[in-house]
Amino acid sequence: MANSPSGEAVTERIVRVLETFDTDRTVQTASEIGRRAELPSSTAHRIVADLVECGLLERDEEHRVRLGMRLWELALRGSHALRLRQAALPFMERVQARVREHTQLAVLENDETLFVERLSHPQAGANITRVAGRLPLHASSSGLVLLAHGPRELQDRVLAGPLAAASPETVTDPVRLRRILAGIRREGVVVAPGTVEAVSTGVAVPVREGRGRVIAALSVVLPREAPTRVAVDELRTAAAGISAAVGAHRP
Amino acid sequence: MANSPSGEAVTERIVRVLETFDTDRTVQTASEIGRRAELPSSTAHRIVADLVECGLLERDEEHRVRLGMRLWELALRGSHALRLRQAALPFMERVQARVREHTQLAVLENDETLFVERLSHPQAGANITRVAGRLPLHASSSGLVLLAHGPRELQDRVLAGPLAAASPETVTDPVRLRRILAGIRREGVVVAPGTVEAVSTGVAVPVREGRGRVIAALSVVLPREAPTRVAVDELRTAAAGISAAVGAHRP
DNA sequence: ACCGGGCTTCCCGTTCAACGGGAAGCGATC
DNA sequence: GATCGCTTCCCGTTGAACGGGAAGCCCGGT
Numbered sequence: 001m002a003n004s005p006s007g008e009a010v011t012e013r014i015v016r017v018l019e020t021f022d023t024d025r026t027v028q029t030a031s032e033i034g035r036r037a038e039l040p041s042s043t044a045h046r047i048v049a050d051l052v053e054c055g056l057l058e059r060d061e062e063h064r065v066r067l068g069m070r071l072w073e074l075a076l077r078g079s080h081a082l083r084l085r086q087a088a089l090p091f092m093e094r095v096q097a098r099v100r101e102h103t104q105l106a107v108l109e110n111d112e113t114l115f116v117e118r119l120s121h122p123q124a125g126a127n128i129t130r131v132a133g134r135l136p137l138h139a140s141s142s143g144l145v146l147l148a149h150g151p152r153e154l155q156d157r158v159l160a161g162p163l164a165a166a167s168p169e170t171v172t173d174p175v176r177l178r179r180i181l182a183g184i185r186r187e188g189v190v191v192a193p194g195t196v197e198a199v200s201t202g203v204a205v206p207v208r209e210g211r212g213r214v215i216a217a218l219s220v221v222l223p224r225e226a227p228t229r230v231a232v233d234e235l236r237t238a239a240a241g242i243s244a245a246v247g248a249h250r251p
Numbered sequence: 252m253a254n255s256p257s258g259e260a261v262t263e264r265i266v267r268v269l270e271t272f273d274t275d276r277t278v279q280t281a282s283e284i285g286r287r288a289e290l291p292s293s294t295a296h297r298i299v300a301d302l303v304e305c306g307l308l309e310r311d312e313e314h315r316v317r318l319g320m321r322l323w324e325l326a327l328r329g330s331h332a333l334r335l336r337q338a339a340l341p342f343m344e345r346v347q348a349r350v351r352e353h354t355q356l357a358v359l360e361n362d363e364t365l366f367v368e369r370l371s372h373p374q375a376g377a378n379i380t381r382v383a384g385r386l387p388l389h390a391s392s393s394g395l396v397l398l399a400h401g402p403r404e405l406q407d408r409v410l411a412g413p414l415a416a417a418s419p420e421t422v423t424d425p426v427r428l429r430r431i432l433a434g435i436r437r438e439g440v441v442v443a444p445g446t447v448e449a450v451s452t453g454v455a456v457p458v459r460e461g462r463g464r465v466i467a468a469l470s471v472v473l474p475r476e477a478p479t480r481v482a483v484d485e486l487r488t489a490a491a492g493i494s495a496a497v498g499a500h501r502p
Numbered sequence: 503a504c505c506g507g508g509c510t511t512c513c514c515g516t517t518c519a520a521c522g523g524g525a526a527g528c529g530a531t532c
Numbered sequence: 533g534a535t536c537g538c539t540t541c542c543c544g545t546t547g548a549a550c551g552g553g554a555a556g557c558c559c560g561g562t
Contacts, residue, residue: 009519010261010549011301015321021329031509040551045510050262055361063510067330069360070266075326077383078272079318086382090373093344109320110306122341131337132328260548261520282538291522296539314539 013039017047018056018067023130027066081107084216085117087245088207091238092119095220099231102127102221105207106142108150109134111158113143116216125200127221138177139166141192141202142217148184149206149214155181169194189236191228199224205235210247218242264290268298269307269318274381278317332358335467336368338496339458342489343370346471350482353378353472356458357393359401360385362409364394367467376451378472389428390417392443392453393468399435400457400465406432420445440487442479450475456486461498469493 020028020036028036034044048065051057055070076082088105096103096119105117106129113135120127129135137143137150137158147155155178163172171177184190184206193201204219218239220231271279271287279287285295299316302308306321327333339356347354347370356368357380364386371378380386388394388401388409398406406429414423422428435441435457444452455470469490471482 009301009304011265011298011305011307014262014265015305015307015325018325021325023328026329026331026334029509041510042512042551042553043549046549046551047262050260053260054262054266056262056266067326069332069358069365071326072330072332073360073365073383073385074266074269074272075318075322077274077381078277079323080277081320081323082382083277089370107320109324114320114324119340130328131333132324134324280538292539293522293524293541294520297520297522 013037013043013047014051014056017044017051018071021067023133027060027064029064033065081116084246088117088216088218088238088242091241091245092117092218095218095234095238096121098234099220099222100124101223101231102129104129104142104219104221106140106146106217106219107215108137108146108154111137111154113137113140113146113217115142125221125223126197127200128196129221135196136164136166138163138172139170140196140219141190141204142219144177144180144190144192144195145184145204145206145217145219146214148181148190166196167194167198169198171195189232191232193224196221201226201228203228203231203235205232205239207239207246208243210243215246216242264288264294264298265302265307268295268302269322272318274384278311278315280315284316332367335497339368339467339469339489339493342492342496343368343469346469346485346489347372349485350471350473351375352474352482353380355380355393355470355472357391357397357468357470358466359388359397359405362388362405364388364391364397364468366393376472376474377448378451379447380472386447387415387417389414389423390421391447391470392441392455393470395431395441395443395446396435396455396457396468396470397465399432399441417447418445418449420449422446440483442483444475447472452477452479454479454482454486456483456490458490458497459494461494466497467493 016037017033020033030045030048031041033048034041048057052059055068057065058068059065092103092105100121101124103119104115106113106115115129115131115133118129118131135143137147147158159174159177165172171180189205191201191203195202201222201224202219203222204217206214207216207218209215218235220235222231267288268284271284281296281299282292284299285292299308303310306319308316309319310316343354343356351372352375354370355366357364357366366380366382366384369380369382386394388398398409410425410428416423422431440456442452442454446453452473452475453470454473455468457465458467458469460466469486473482
């Protein structure tokens with residue numbers, strides 16, 4: 001950044017400031033932001049004031065800071081994520097109405113699973129995924145689908161790297177994972193019991209752009225021993241619908 | 252801004268760059284961005300490169316630029332809008348299932364109506380509102396609700412300013428508008444036929460935080476001559492539910 | 503009333519990142 | 533092969549950004 005001894009760019013600092021916010025930390029003081037973003041206090045105060053000035057951040061009654069509606073607006077309108085989500089929503093609703101469990105839509109982002117949308121059924125069980133939340137590619141049914149259809153380099157990189165287990169049953173053996181990925185490409189679906197949480201089974205299918213590249217994964221989280229037949233059928237139908245809708249919207 | 256003859260701040264320029272994107276313009280070249288943001292070409296290229304570096308923007312196969320997933324993620328996780336939306340979604344789905352027309356959730360932002368969420372029924376009619384889109388406060392049923400419950404200064408400011416008509420029937424007379432606002436505060440609902448489009452009627456109710464301040468407006472768009480009774484009841488029930496959900500999530 | 507701790511604001515000299523004009527490189531399309 | 537637009541590189545100038553320090557402010561504790 002300009003004139004900074006640390007040699008980082010303004011843009012980077014702004015990102016670091018925005019990164020200090022998350023689901024569990026939606027309001028902070030400027031000093032807190034400075035500490036978490038590792039910025040000198042006076043610098044943090046100045047940057048926060050700048051961002052508030054532009055509307056990217058907002059102040060509440062107690063001078064505390066939160067993400068601004070303007071940021072939300074700028075990030076969403078015109079975003080790929082919103083288009084995809086709007087195309088997918090009606091189909092996700094249908095899945096959720098029939099399966100009556102959590103339904104998620106996820107994309108590949110920076111070697112991780114990024115959840116773009118999630119519908120929850122009132123009487124559905126626990127589910128750690130959140131909209132705008134992430135999970136490792138190998139440790140979620142959606143991630144496995146995205147990984148299976150991702151570029152070879154991605155697979156090599158992820159399978160080589162450290163593979164943390166999210167639950168005792170998460171598959172972390174590269175050889176077994178390769179076999180699972182091949183199965184996904186062959187069957188067009190993955191059923192992953194206990195991968196994220198011991199009590200649940202993830203079922204996921206790929207969502208294609210038209211008939212081509214895989215752009216997302218659609219999944220449901222079922223109770224561990226529930227039958228998967230209906231879910232698989234519903235997911236496949238919905239994925240095909242989303243593909244058609246995405247293709248139709250931009251002719 | 253740093254060393255800029257124009258005297259603007261970096262932050263401001265970044266916002267100007269982001270502003271060049273919208274629903275109808277999701278991918279642009281760096282030069283296009285420069286022109287629309289009124290930045291010198293070389294400067295625009297540099298800033299775009301910076302933003303791509305940080306992931307706020309992304310490049311596609313043809314070197315063109317679009318909003319990045321990272322920006323979407325940073326703007327959403329931890330945002331007030333996402334919390335509100337997640338709390339509201341189940342209730343909006345119920346409204347939409349019963350009324351079978353477009354259902355919207357909107358908030359007040361910078362003297363305008365900002366739409367946070369929208370569900371569309373397959374066989375519902377036209378609807379110009381979009382997620383992350385805006386409408387004037389006086390020219391939409393949601394906006395009228397937000398205006399009616401906004402601070403007095405806001406009402407004075409909006410009613411004094413130029414009041415553009417969105418359709419031939421949009422009420423633009425300050426006196427009539429004041430009467431409508433009083434009606435909304437009294438009845439807790441507004442029925443606005445032809446305000447946005449001649450063929451439709453907007454119905455909107457306030458959504459409160461707990462039992463207090465109005466934080467949003469919930470609305471449906473009906474065909475012009477459709478009965479409004481069911482919609483009003485459903486909206487009221489849903490608004491109460493959302494209030495409870497918003498209150499419960501942060502004790 | 504007094505004190506202490508944290509947040510915030512103001513001040514100010516230093517410095518280097520940002521700036522943007524210009525020109526050359528690279529594809530397209532006509 | 534000439535034109536047009538996007539992009540990249542270069543480079544001298546300059547003032548915006550930086551951050552240390554100190555003072556102001558508002559708490560809650562004693």
